[in-house]
Amino acid sequence: MQKDSRLGLSEEFDTARTAPPKAIVDLLAMADVRINGDRPWDIQVIDDRLYSEVLTRGTLGFGEAYMDRLWECHDLSGLMARVMSERLDEKPLGRAKLFFALYYLRARIMNLQTSSRAFQVGEQHYDIGNDLYAAMLDPHWCYSCGYWREAEDLDAAQVAKLDLICRKLQLEPGMKVLEVGCGWGSLAGYMAEHYSVEIRGITISKEQARMARQRCEGLPVEIDLVDYRDVQGQYDRVVSVGMFEHVGRKNYADYFSKLAGCVKPDGLFLLHTIGTDNERCGVDPWIDRYIFPNGELPTLKHMIGTCEQQFHVEDLHSFGTDYDKTLMAWWNNFQGAWPQLSERYDERFYRMWRYYLMSCAGFFRAKRGQLWQLVLSPLGSQRVYRSVR
Structure with missing residues (x-):
């Protein structure tokens, strides 16, 4: 049981106990980020649904999962700086590869700023x-x-x-x-x-x-x-x-x-x-x-x-x-x-x-x-x- 007083949140959270997919663990390791680790920038997984969100919708699923409180992080800006430095946001996994390809193809073909x-x-x-x-x-x-x-x-x-x-x-x-x-x-x-x-x-x-x-x-x-x-x-x-x-x-x-x-x-x-x-x-x-x-x-x-x-x-x-x-x-x-x-x-x-x-x-x-x-x-x-x- 952990509590993050720096978030301005009153709730405590239990980290999930299911082993995360190896592909996600290996990807995060490139940025020296661990799941349920003890460092401020490590991700604390509260709900295992996070993994399917990341594997199907990439960064969109990752952000929505945070909004839905499926995961937490003490030093969120530090986490994101590490992720961005290694360009993990450009390395979608699983079905998220197709999701990203279609998303950016739409942006390239259409004029979205008419x-x-x-x-x-x-x-x-x-x-x-x-x-x-x-x-x-x-x-x-x-x-x-x-x-x-x-x-x-x-x-x-x-x-x-x-x-x-x-x-x-x-x-x-x-x-x-x-x-x-x-x-x-x-x-x-x-x-x-x-x-x-x-x-x-x-x-x-x-x-x-x-x-x-x-x-x-x-x-x-x-x-x-x-x-x-x-x-x-x-x-x-x-x-x-x-x-x-x-x-x-x-x-x-x-x-x-x-x-x-x-x-x-x-x-x-x-x-x-x-x-x-x-x-x-x-x-x-x-x-x-x-x-x-x-x-x-x-x-x-x-x-x-x-x-x-x-x-x-x-x-x-x-x-x-x-x-x-x-x-x-x-x-x-x-x-x-x-x-x-x-x-x-x-x-x-x-x-x-x-x-x-x-x-x-x-x-x-x-x-x-x-x-x-x-x-x-x-x-x-x-x-x-x-x-x-």
Whole structure:
């Protein structure tokens, strides 16, 4: 009988006693993970149904089994970092091989990020509850990687990120800025308040739009509920933070072409996005089903290869390991607020959210995920750009 006081859970659990399949044991051994071992990152199997879930549906079954409390782990982010480092998520067993093949074939053949699908992620993820995000995020409500170069806490890291973006964009009073994917208004409000610019922010989330308008009231900020494909006008600066992950490679050419038309000839475009070295289409099936439907992480090859048809790449800044710290800070905030949040969200949601944050932290800790900021200028620009850090 074991009890994990670090999970914020009151229940104790009995580990299963049936011998696990050798194929699963051998796979986990590649990452130095044991079933029912005594190390923090070892998996504690509570229900033997876990094995069939993994053998038939791979990482989707593994994540759902955690949500259903078929297994537990004291150090979930540590476990996921080990799994990601050895790319065990890319090594499905049994019938899961066919499941994964069909899943990624679908993502490769279909355009899952069409305009008709654009609002799905807003409805499923960003609209689930502003109370959740208020509790988890910093006071600015930044839902993207902080910049921890000199920061010691989440608030300082997010302010540093906001100001870094403004300085990279070389903002001047009176400029007109388009923000593609404005979230809850964190960057728009900061730019307007500290750099005296006018902002039009667009989002595909009704709750984000409502809260952003409320939080930016009294500032020269306009918030619209609109897909990037339908935006009009020209701007001195364009910025997009944490939105490109929803575009999809089949739409990269249209995305960059559209935003190139929105940037004035002497303007700048800053793109802040998660990236990966994985060439396959789509994201992990569990993330796709429960967190970010229709998402796809870019590779540098696909992203830069397409954007260079419309833009000069003035600067490329990578600081993906900062996302590990950001995610762990979000988890600490979420866990601390759980007594209040539990009045609205159930235990399965708690486990889903923990699995989401911890698996993503492991993803960045293993350097499978990266965070890139690109500064772009329109083709033909004669601007001499100096990098900012």
